[in-house]
Amino acid sequence: DVKVTQSSRYLVKRTGEKVFLECVQDMDHENMFWYRQDPGLGLRLIYFSYDVKMKEKGDIPEGYSVSREKKERFSLILESASTNQTSMYLCASSSSGVGNEKLFFGSGTQLSVL
Template sequence: DVKVTQSSRYLVKRTGEKVFLECVQDMDHENMFWYRQDPGLGLRLIYFSYDVKMKEKGDIPEGYSVSREKKERFSLILESASTNQTSMYLCASSFSGGANQPQHFGDGTRLSIL
């Protein structure tokens, strides 16, 4: 079974802090994704990566950056956390071998910015 592991289920940080959310997958997937989930808005794509050191902006990249130094690890960085970034963050990964390849998700990190 594919395993996508997010480093924290719950995280509390303060406004202005630099926050790192880590995601690791064990299936040698080329693609990795970071989503933000808010009630009534569904999942919105922040950034994704289709290879090591390669990244593309999603729909809501403002205030975020990402890092992919190794194939299995994809990090989401909040450069200067703000209260409007309080949310659930989901990481996902998939093969790039076909558009029908499903994305496999982690358990999510519920981030609170105080």
């Protein structure tokens, strides 16, 4: 069964901490994405990557960075966590190709910043 695995389901951190959210996919997908999901705001794209070592800013990159050293792993980094970064974080992957991109999502990480 194909999978996108996020390292933690729940995470509690303190303001100012550096936070790493890890995502691994086993489908040999080229594309990987990080979203945050908040009530009433839907899914908002933070960063994405279409290849190893490559990254692109999404709609809300401020306060975040990413790392993609290997094809299967895409990490989201909160350099200095703040309370407004409390959210559900979803990782997704897809294969490259022409059209009909299908996203496979992980189960999400609920991050609370206190």
